[in-house]
Amino acid sequence: MKTTIFAIELCSMLFCCTSLFASEGDKDRIFMQFIMNGQSLSTGHQAYPVISTEHLRGNYMLGNQVWINYGNTGQLTFEPLVGTVSEAFAHEKHFKSRQAGTIAECPLLGAVNHLRLKQPKMPKILATSVGVSGASVEELSKESETRTAYKEFETSLQSAAKIVAQANAKIICPAIFWMQGEFNYDPNPEKGLRANVPNTTDKREYKKLLVNIKNNMQNDIQQQYGQSDKPVFITYQTGAQYMRDTLAISMAQLEAANEYDDIICAGPIYPMTDRGGHLDSNGYRWFGEMLGKVYYQSQVQGKAFQPLQPTAIVREKLPTQLRIKYHVPVRPLVFDVDLIPKIRDYGFEVYVHDYRQENKQTIKQVEIDGDDVVLTCEQPLVGDVIVVYAGTRSFIEDRPKGKDGLQGHGNLRDSDPYKAFFKYEDLDEMQDGTFVHPRDSFETTLRPDYEPKDRKGRVIYGKKYPLYNFSVGFYYKLPAGNNQMNVF
Template sequence: EGEVTTSIKEIIARLNQTALSSSHSMTSAYNAVVARPIWDYNHFIGYGQSLNEGQEGYPALSTVTRHGNLMLGNAPRPLSQDKPVFEPVGGAFQLKPLVAVVQELGTGVVMTDAAVAALPVGAQNIGENPLVGMVNFAKLQHNQRWMLANDTSRTFVGSVCGVGGRIIESLSKGASPELYQRYLGALNGVHGVAVAESKSYGVVAINFLQGEYNYSLGDCTKAGYKALLSKLHSDMVTDALSISGQTAPPVFITYQTGGSYSSDVNGLAIAMAQLELSEERENWVMATPVYPYTDKYGHMDSNGYRWIGKQHAKVWHRVVELGQDWKPLSPLEIVVEGRDVLISFHVPCPPLAFGKPYVGLVATDYAKKGFEVLVSGVAVSIVSVEIVADCVVKISLAAEPEGGVVEVRYAGKAAFNGNGCLHDSDNTVADDYYEYKAGSGQYPAANIPELVGKPYPLQNWCVAFQRPASN
């Protein structure tokens, strides 16, 4: 037994050292290629499905403009939720102060606070969305980076172009109807304003939030979805460069589809396709998995949307302004030693820690912390899950795994509804606080004492994955 213990200690030490080196290498790398915010108008543009739009994100929280940030028309989104055109709310292609608004279903007009407060539970109106919070925090970090109260020579502009309930095939260039025209319309709209004002224009971020519908419709294989997303990425970057005239590519930032929209079929195929592309491609980063933030059992709530936007802004700043590389908290190596399964992780800010993701509006713990061990595709009994080093988790099994491929799955659907408990120790302070205002349209359950009045915590949560052991 002593020999086994010594052996495991040595394996943990090796895994941990390699993982710590991975963390250091990300911050020491320098990206000299990605587009920086060097123009008069610097465009952040969001695309995808309902979580990009902000469906059920009422009431709007980000109602006061910050740092001179702008949007096209009277809302970050176009008037229509699903037409293949970006028609600004209010009709005119004018840049207005960037704020979040709630829009009527059907008409797209901006709702009053009283009308929002009267919405029934489960209403599908679009409101607060990730991009507004992202742009606000991105500009604050930009100002801090350059030690300016506000850099008025560089204006940040945010546009949201997504359409809810669409597979990636329907959002791709050339689809019929071509919803992709919403993206082109936003690019051309802001670029047109810049030209008319004799100002420079560039795209500094494409924020892509999609994948839920491909778990149930469309291509739900890892290879198929990867090919579709890769092509869409190429088209979006190419068109951004063509319209703006810039030569440096904008960073492509995604989240990872998960939570209640996840599926164990095909080994978390959509989530894994998104993760692998972020690992394989330059200027492509995964900011966070979607599962830990407050939500309405599917769509996020207002705080959840703004919260995930802050995480995207944190990652954007590190990649674009600081020039660092980025990987989310994700597995590096899986080793089986007797009854123990050891997993090393890339940890952006060590050490690892266990926390409680929000499932709906409830901080939820899981006894196995979101981990499963599969032998030939069948889950085996886990005795314990513990953090044994800064970057290493040990799973102890009831019996040694015998015969067949050993895999680890984290944040699976059937066992954990797409959630997990592992995060790092990043102590970045967000620029916005979790808000609850009774009678505003927020659900009473959103009154969460441990969050209300405090900055959104921005630890990096582990991505969902299913990967085989390396031995």
């Protein structure tokens, strides 16, 4: 098992020890900058309405919004952090609808507000989003010859450093949150590092680019702020409707987290509420709290965090059976068909020989056995065996005819009791005959495609977001002649 080595000394200085903060005044001179980078899910694309509208004392942003870009026209000073519609969209005629691409509820809000509520006396937080909707990893990279997105990140560091220097304060960056990958699932001739060169869709190349941008961001932070510790790099796993083929990009993110001590995979995005790919307001804030949880557990409590994921794929004595051994953060394993609708075979697929539809095996039974999941197929599993979870062909079990729905989902989770702070809102709630969240006159609903339910079948309105660890999506091949394949 990989252990997280990020800045135990820094963690103890900022959260545990009082030696650094001899007085309240000393603490007030420390800022902790949390940076979010990525593409549309990092910015909060298609996220109207904003629901993180309350300012929590001690949390700040750079300028007049959490995004360093997207119309940040305010003077670059530290202002109280509050959720807003980005200036790039706030003045458009129709931005208050479900389908509008409005950048609004940035997941970074949920992350840092979670940390503030978890540690009210922690140093001041500076939250900065530098992501760009619709960008490939190449376009976000420092080496890009076609885009200048990386300069937005550099500007955020330079501006923050200048402000704290003028105030005789200090700033450090303990974490970078990464939410990007969707645009690397499909090649585009305009999204490579150079003009007329397509972006990569290859697992190894994406992993290389991911590690490279991580290193560049960490190095620039250390140089700009004079900090000795690297900020931990916390990535999500690209998924849901964006999954493609062998899940190359999603597997690259997972493998990078398993291979590098300064990368943590916080888990998949598919459990959160969405609007057909992009999340809705609840979904963004919900995953933001998930990021806050992972940061808190790993960097404050000092616990090694890994998502719910396979550790080994094993052929059983019965030739029709396959056993998947799991790393389970908090036992027991559960098939949850309330927060997520029942997915065919709970999201599992099995193939023999190769990954073609005609080689897909009929699964007769899916069972939880301790920390394992056992799949029983109709025919013997001879030769190469491929097992997939939350892939491109996982759909709602009772979907309407002609509609696939909820590609890239699954029902397997752990039982982590960790508590969120924020509650799932009914985006169509009404008071005194009017909507709590105003919308364009043509808009009939702001609700997501599917709303999570409790065990009694009731939508979880007014209840705190559950922060279980759902299984990552995966694609593994157990070669012919091998009875077991260890994942990590």
